[in-house]
Amino acid sequence: MATAARKSGDVVLKLENISLAFGGVKALSDISFDVREYEVRAIIGPNGAGKSSLLNVINGVYHPQQGTIMFRGKQRRDMDTHEAAAQGIARTFQNIALFRGMTVLDNIMTGRNLRMNATFIEQAIWVGRARREELENRRKVEEVIDFLEIQHIRKTPVGRLPYGLQKRVELARALAAEPSLLLLDEPMAGMNVEEKQDMCRFVLDVNEQYGTTIVLIEHDMGVVMDISDRVVVLDYGKKIGDGTPDNIRNNQTVIDAYLGVAH
Amino acid sequence: MLYREAGQFKASYATDQQIFPIRQDRIAVAALTALAFVIVPLVADQYWLSAILIPFLIFALAAVGLNILTGYAGQLSLGTAAFMAVGAFGAWNFVLRVPGMPLLVAFALGGICAALVGIVFGLPSLRIKGFYLAVATLAAQFFVVWALTKFNWFSNYSTSGVITTQRMEILGFAFDTPRAKYFLTLTVVVVLALAAKNMVRSSIGRAWMAIRDMDVAAEVIGIPMLRTKLLAFAISSFYAGVAGALYAYCYLGTVEPEGFNLDLSFKILFMIILGGVGSILGSFLGAGFIVLLPIFLNTVARPLENLLGLSLPPGLMSNLELIVFGGLIIFFLIVEPHGLARLWQITKEKLRLWPFPH
Amino acid sequence: MSFFFEVLIGGLLSGVMYSLVALGFVLIYKASGVFNFAQGSLVFFAALTFVGLREHGFNSALALLATLGVMIVLGLLIERIVLRPLVNQPQITLFMATIGLSFVIEGFAQLLWGANVRGLELGIQDEPIEQITTYTGMNVSKFDLSAAGIAALLVTGLALFFSRTRIGRALRAVADDHQAALAVGIPLQQIWGIVWAVAGFVALVAGLLWGARNGVQFALTFVALKALPVLILGGFESIPGAIVGGLIVGASEKLAEVYLGPYVGGGIEGWFPYVLALVFLLFRPEGLFGEKHIDRV
Numbered sequence: 001m002a003t004a005a006r007k008s009g010d011v012v013l014k015l016e017n018i019s020l021a022f023g024g025v026k027a028l029s030d031i032s033f034d035v036r037e038y039e040v041r042a043i044i045g046p047n048g049a050g051k052s053s054l055l056n057v058i059n060g061v062y063h064p065q066q067g068t069i070m071f072r073g074k075q076r077r078d079m080d081t082h083e084a085a086a087q088g089i090a091r092t093f094q095n096i097a098l099f100r101g102m103t104v105l106d107n108i109m110t111g112r113n114l115r116m117n118a119t120f121i122e123q124a125i126w127v128g129r130a131r132r133e134e135l136e137n138r139r140k141v142e143e144v145i146d147f148l149e150i151q152h153i154r155k156t157p158v159g160r161l162p163y164g165l166q167k168r169v170e171l172a173r174a175l176a177a178e179p180s181l182l183l184l185d186e187p188m189a190g191m192n193v194e195e196k197q198d199m200c201r202f203v204l205d206v207n208e209q210y211g212t213t214i215v216l217i218e219h220d221m222g223v224v225m226d227i228s229d230r231v232v233v234l235d236y237g238k239k240i241g242d243g244t245p246d247n248i249r250n251n252q253t254v255i256d257a258y259l260g261v262a263h
Numbered sequence: 264m265l266y267r268e269a270g271q272f273k274a275s276y277a278t279d280q281q282i283f284p285i286r287q288d289r290i291a292v293a294a295l296t297a298l299a300f301v302i303v304p305l306v307a308d309q310y311w312l313s314a315i316l317i318p319f320l321i322f323a324l325a326a327v328g329l330n331i332l333t334g335y336a337g338q339l340s341l342g343t344a345a346f347m348a349v350g351a352f353g354a355w356n357f358v359l360r361v362p363g364m365p366l367l368v369a370f371a372l373g374g375i376c377a378a379l380v381g382i383v384f385g386l387p388s389l390r391i392k393g394f395y396l397a398v399a400t401l402a403a404q405f406f407v408v409w410a411l412t413k414f415n416w417f418s419n420y421s422t423s424g425v426i427t428t429q430r431m432e433i434l435g436f437a438f439d440t441p442r443a444k445y446f447l448t449l450t451v452v453v454v455l456a457l458a459a460k461n462m463v464r465s466s467i468g469r470a471w472m473a474i475r476d477m478d479v480a481a482e483v484i485g486i487p488m489l490r491t492k493l494l495a496f497a498i499s500s501f502y503a504g505v506a507g508a509l510y511a512y513c514y515l516g517t518v519e520p521e522g523f524n525l526d527l528s529f530k531i532l533f534m535i536i537l538g539g540v541g542s543i544l545g546s547f548l549g550a551g552f553i554v555l556l557p558i559f560l561n562t563v564a565r566p567l568e569n570l571l572g573l574s575l576p577p578g579l580m581s582n583l584e585l586i587v588f589g590g591l592i593i594f595f596l597i598v599e600p601h602g603l604a605r606l607w608q609i610t611k612e613k614l615r616l617w618p619f620p621h
Numbered sequence: 622m623s624f625f626f627e628v629l630i631g632g633l634l635s636g637v638m639y640s641l642v643a644l645g646f647v648l649i650y651k652a653s654g655v656f657n658f659a660q661g662s663l664v665f666f667a668a669l670t671f672v673g674l675r676e677h678g679f680n681s682a683l684a685l686l687a688t689l690g691v692m693i694v695l696g697l698l699i700e701r702i703v704l705r706p707l708v709n710q711p712q713i714t715l716f717m718a719t720i721g722l723s724f725v726i727e728g729f730a731q732l733l734w735g736a737n738v739r740g741l742e743l744g745i746q747d748e749p750i751e752q753i754t755t756y757t758g759m760n761v762s763k764f765d766l767s768a769a770g771i772a773a774l775l776v777t778g779l780a781l782f783f784s785r786t787r788i789g790r791a792l793r794a795v796a797d798d799h800q801a802a803l804a805v806g807i808p809l810q811q812i813w814g815i816v817w818a819v820a821g822f823v824a825l826v827a828g829l830l831w832g833a834r835n836g837v838q839f840a841l842t843f844v845a846l847k848a849l850p851v852l853i854l855g856g857f858e859s860i861p862g863a864i865v866g867g868l869i870v871g872a873s874e875k876l877a878e879v880y881l882g883p884y885v886g887g888g889i890e891g892w893f894p895y896v897l898a899l900v901f902l903l904f905r906p907e908g909l910f911g912e913k914h915i916d917r918v
């Protein structure tokens with residue numbers, strides 16, 4: 001179980017009254033919630049509840065029509081993807097969004113792109129800063145590769161990997177950016193029990209070793225209740241519950257809408 | 264047996280990230296370079312140099328340029344020839360109008376002109392994708408050829424925009440024989456090809472491929488869409504522009520804007536499809552293939568003609584060429600979408616294990 | 622002012638001819654997501670075959686029927702040989718395959734019939750209609766008007782075919798979602814075959830009209846390039862879009878040539894539609910009638 005004492009950090013991310021619509025379809029209406037430093041924050045809810053949209057709002061893929069986002073003390077109308085990345089927000093996607101034409105190593109190296117400042121001319125000549133940066137960042141990437149135990153597939157094109165490993169590579173790419181806030185969109189979907197256990201371990205290790213704040217979407221209630229510190233529940237784009245796993249388990253609205261009768 | 268990397272252990276990331284990590288590859292590349300710089304000039308006659316090797320190298324360079332844009336950054340372009348034209352006319356005008364302009368600097372400036380034009384026509388790529396973008400590049404193709412023909416200033420008021428390249432001289436050495444032109448072309452192409460190889464294995468190359476493979480994910484990682492795409496357009500057009508300058512100076516000598524038409528653009532596109540989309544080596548293989556194919560068809564057809572004692576109607580060969588080109592494109596796209604470069608890679612992988620594949 | 626209208630009407634009428642070519646693109650794109658670059662070659666091939674057959678002593682009706690047969694067979698062959706093996710490939714791959722296809726068709730057409738420029742007589746003169754000239758003082762070509770009429774007829778026919786028949790419904794289902802269409806038992810390949818055959822037929826009509834107007838020659842294939850901006854304006858998937866886009870391109874390029882051309886030395890017809898389409902794209906990437914696409918991640 002998570003150690004509650006260490007995890008009572010300050011609020012790093014705060015969403016207030018976020019509303020998002022596509023044409024006439026409301027994806028999110030009037031959502032407010034916050035994320036504290038070092039915690040594992042889960043977002044749950046039925047399909048189509050707006051969970052992924054919420055992550056997309058946090059890192060600037062979608063721009064909400066209403067509401068504000070406060071991240072690291074700065075209040076804004078919406079995020080910009082590039083700025084979000086530069087500020088230390090990384091994420092994985094529900095449907096694996098790896099770069100299929102590239103090897104595992106190159107995929108993870110893209111996670112370091114923001115930290116490489118050599119101009120294309122230096123890179124073309126492959127001297128000085130360009131060469132040094134490639135090597136330094138390679139070292140960092142190898143640390144992530146060791147951490148996630150994927151050394152053996154380093155040079156394999158990601159398209160050839162099985163699903164579970166692809167998910168792991170995607171996590172590696174996000175970790176390579178050394179994020180302070182990590183958004184995980186169903187990191188364990190479609191995995192078997194063993195793979196899920198591995199993934200849980202990695203998520204908790206990231207949280208504990210690097211002190212990374214984690215927001216994750218997950219359908220497996222066992223996993224959610226086990227690893228998260230606080231849980232937000234969405235239904236039809238509205239927030240219907242927010243609290244510790246125990247709170248949520250006993251929340252009647254949540255049980256009616258999503259969890260069903262407790263087993 | 265020969266092509267085996269067993270026993271070559273990488274002890275540092277530096278050795279693992281060399282441009283050619285496998286020793287046999289390094290030897291092969293060194294041998295090839297020696298062959299191209301030393302043996303070929305000694306052996307090849309004028310026909311081989313002027314009609315085959317020089318155009319091959321120039322097309323390969325243009326194909327490398329297109330491959331950066333289409334193969335690596337994933338932005339389809341049908342306007343390569345237009346950027347070549349800008350490079351050719353740009354270089355020519357710099358030599359003409361700036362006294363004492365060094366030739367290589369003029370080539371580079373021509374390339375930079377092409378890069379600027381490339382950026383302008385690349386701007387729509389920020390909002391549109393796929394063949395919508397292809398149409399945007401077609402606009403470049405037609406507009407540039409029209410502008411070069413209509414505004415006589417570009418060709419110093421010659422009729423229909425024809426230009427004849429000036430005498431080439433670098434540091435007092437005149438490049439007026441096929442052999443000298445071959446050297447010049449070879450040097451430029453080798454240097455730029457190495458630069459391209461370095462770029463595609465650096466962070467800029469990874470950014471291009473990331474955008475090609477999944478643009479949303481690339482943005483989320485923090486790859487700036489605008490800069491990365493426009494840089495692909497600029498660098499690709501620069502390569503095409505330099506290739507265009509070489510095309511005018513080292514290959515044809517006299518060119519007109521119409522010479523850089525849509526057919527030439529397609530030709531370069533075919534080179535990368537056949538050679539390998541997203542492969543620098545493939546650009547060379549494709550260029551070689553397309554330069555040699557018509558010659559091959561001719562050498563096959565002539566004896567056949569004599570043998571059967573009939574005279575083939577004129578235009579038959581050119582039509583046959585069209586059919587063979589088109590047919591090969593379709594064949595490759597169906598059977599091996601990654602082109603000759605992929606076949607080469609498969610061969611290498613087989614060789615690594617040969618003769619004991621298990 | 623009447624000069625302006627004359628140019629405008631001339632432009633609109635030639636725009637209808639662009640629409641006709643664009644229509645062939647739209648049909649195939651709708652059904653199979655292929656942007657068929659070879660449509661122009663099909664137009665060329667159809668016109669050349671018709672003229673070639675007539676030279677070999679066929680009378681017009683027979684030549685028309687025979688060409689129609691050839692075009693349908695060709696359409697079916699393309700679907701079978703080129704596109705079926707490429708199902709589920711990226712659109713760009715399909716697009717490049719059709720570029721290759723256009724080379725094959727062009728080479729084959731000229732190999733078969735020779736590369737000479739030929740005239741094509743349809744029995745309609747390209748001359749001003751006297752009544753209109755005397756009445757309004759404007760010159761409106763009889764040929765252009767008839768061509769526009771034929772195009773309108775064809776479009777109406779196709780629209781009816783696709784909205785009223787069983788095949789039409791199946792086609793629209795396929796256009797919406799291949800997998801789902803397959804799942805409810807629509808024979809995908811049969812539909813694709815039909816669409817390619819229809820595209821061959823449309824190419825024949827376009828080929829005859831364009832051939833009669835400009836002569837049957839290699840340059841006919843460039844007409845298809847003009848259809849690209851039409852598609853950008855109208856959207857790749859919309860038949861009304863193809864019509865409206867064609868009219869806009871036809872009218873604007875003629876007006877631009879007449880009113881803008883003199884300032885820059887003329888000949889801007891060649892690129893004006895592209896630049897127009899490009900500027901348009903910047904503001905509305907989905908075209909006039911296309912649907913806005915939302916990226917889901």
